[in-house]
Amino acid sequence: MLHRTQKLSDTLGEIKNLPGELEFQFPSLPEPLLQLSEKSMVGLKGTMVSPRPVNLPEMGIEDGDVEDDLDLSRLQSMSTMKRTTIQPVKDVIPIVACDASSVKVGETETGMLFAIRAVAVWRRPDKLQFKRWGPLLFHVPNSDGQSDAWPDDGSPRSFGGFSVKTLRILTRLRNHVERWVQEALCNAVRDGVILFDGSLTAGTPDNPAGRVSKILATARSNNSIVIALSKSTQLTVGGKNILALFDREKPANLIDITEIVEQEYPAYPVRFLGRVGVVKLSQDGFLFRVDIDKDSSEEQGIRSLGKLAGTDVAFHGYPESLRIAHIFSTFTSNEILAIQRFIAANHGISLQSKPSLRRSLFGPFGTSRYVV
């Protein structure tokens, strides 16, 4: 019996011996996005910013990260689900992953300050490489009339410290940055596997299906395939999380639940642009929700999962490139402090912590369910 570390080093050793190199040319951040960031920050001079408190328990909190919530209540039997064994294959194919993060940096009198960053990671025969864009800073006003840059129909109701409008703008911004990176990858990579963090569910104003479809089509035109992996999912069967229903002892396999999902949910407005499944990429790995581009062939999807399992999976059955992408996009507390310092130094604002009413009233019990 091999230990996990032995397996890992063996795999890495074999990967190192693979011939050839993969080089990609990625574009710089789009000028309109930079201008939008710059424009949003204009006018902050002389204002007071309440910096987001940064301490250890809050470390790495990713604001506005929402999981898809699907309840497959009509599903009664596991036997109706199709299971396919995945055969790990070592192959020299480009495997590229991307992720994006946003974080609240502070509050102004009129809105919120956010930072957004995106990362792409790709595997070369002997190592992993990354390209990181950002952070970009945005000031998002809480109410209408503060700026014309943020047209929106949301009401200024409060939700976890964010107004709905602010939250939606933030989600839209982050989605925009993430989709931009995904687009760049799909344009650049040929004959490869492109990994997204999350799902291929689209069809909301903040996440338009048209754009995601276009991204998937670009990948297909380059003979690549998009696979989205979700670390956690709200997919439930009869009230139980779907990930809990599977036998952990089985080897690498995929259970396709696309039909069930499609039967359960209407085709509009939310669209499932991928075949939805639950996947285990290594025998000792965790289960993940997987969305594979629906317009690619089923066979290509299974083959790509096999290549992914044979080439890139290293840690608890999770693709290493996607893991690195997540790690490198996540904001640490130190980075939040650095951004606050940057804003204070470059935008002529003064940082002044706002007293926490909750803390004042409830002392150590004044914790919030929401990011404060």
Add this chain to the structure above:
Amino acid sequence: MRIYRKEGDQVQLIAFPDEQIGKGDYFLIEDPSLSKGLLVQVIDLQYANIPGVLEDILRDVMTDGELTGEDSDPLNISSEVDALKDTRLALCKIRGTINQEGGLTPSTSWLPSRTASRIKPYRVGNLLVNGGKRPVKLGHTDGESLQVDASTLDGGLNIITGRKGTGKSHLAKLLLISMASYGAPCVVLDVNGEYVNLHKSKDGRQQSIRLTVLAPRSGLNFALSKLGLRTVSGVLAHALDLPATSSKVFTTIWRDLEARGGLSLPEMIKAVQGWNCHDSVREALVSRLQVLLESGLFSDETNSLTEEKIMRLVEDGGILVVNLKNQSQTVRRILVEIFLGELTKILSSNWLKAIFLFAEEAHLYLRETYWDDIVTRMRHIGLFTTFITNQPDTVQEGIYRQADNVFIFNFTNEHDLDTIGKVAKADRETINYLVRGIPTRRCLLLGNVVRDLPLMVDVEALDVRTMGETRLFFS
């Protein structure tokens, strides 16, 4: 720089990477609204405990190996992140308050404003009146020359300590030459023969220093009659451990010989051998007198070293080096006993106002009872001692507590640091933090010489032959 917090007599400052700060530096936390400032000294530097730094470092480590990449960072925020990672936390001891007129008061019962205060480097040299009437250039602190007043070394007890090879003897020689240049009479008990060439420059030229080197069979020659009963009895009792009963018999024989006018060491031995006393007493006395005879210190009693001669050698800035190199411990103890006796006589007679004694590795020749004697009785008659040692635990604890000035070079051993921590002139934390890891020739000054403001100094180089005539293989 910003005030982070205050705990007891410590203030913690946050220093950003572009701000110059080092261990031992002084800063003034000036509160404009109160027109005064808190004088603090940095005793240790640490990395500020910034949340998330561990994650940043772990991520950086990942890029050291099989992961490489590039950042498209249009706002250059990564430089801010790096700056935060290098942000330092300075642990500072409060040393006092600088008032509006620039004077130092020991008051520390107030707090400067955290937000309105200005923190700026402070040159403590200004407070030392840099040198006074008799400046002694000790070296440099922060690139600026540091001079102390020789009078701060007067009337006191000094200790120079540090690991071997860190510069103790060098500083002792600097102080010795400086004191002599102001006319101070100086005596050196030189265990390793290191002071014998102080009158020569490095290139062999003769210096203006008036230096006399004496050693057994080389100028160190005594006569029983000149030393007197008290000194000789002291040598027998304290250096040669003569029992009290035998001492009484010796006193009787001494008086008899003295009355007959035949007081010399050979005559004394003869007299004891023929004296009517118990065999054991006779044996005890003869064996010890034989040791004195064989020491070579009484080879020519007609041309002996007297207190008058010693006085002439040291008065008006003369340096007398008693070379104890290659001597047995017994001979060293005899010599030191004789010299301390002679110096006491000179000072008790008010022939000299004071004598500065430099004692290297005194534990090798100083008997237990002399430690207290030196810091109490002898100090009051004008014998001002500087102990130089690399074994701080060999100096009695009481000496540390009584020391007026302490010069500490590098130490790393916990036990040594604990011992020195007993110095009354500074707190244990200051010594522990500042002394550990300081380079050769850098020294922590404590005591009157720096107005009780601990100060780090790079000791001045000397253009004298600081080593003895050491025979070298690779030369």
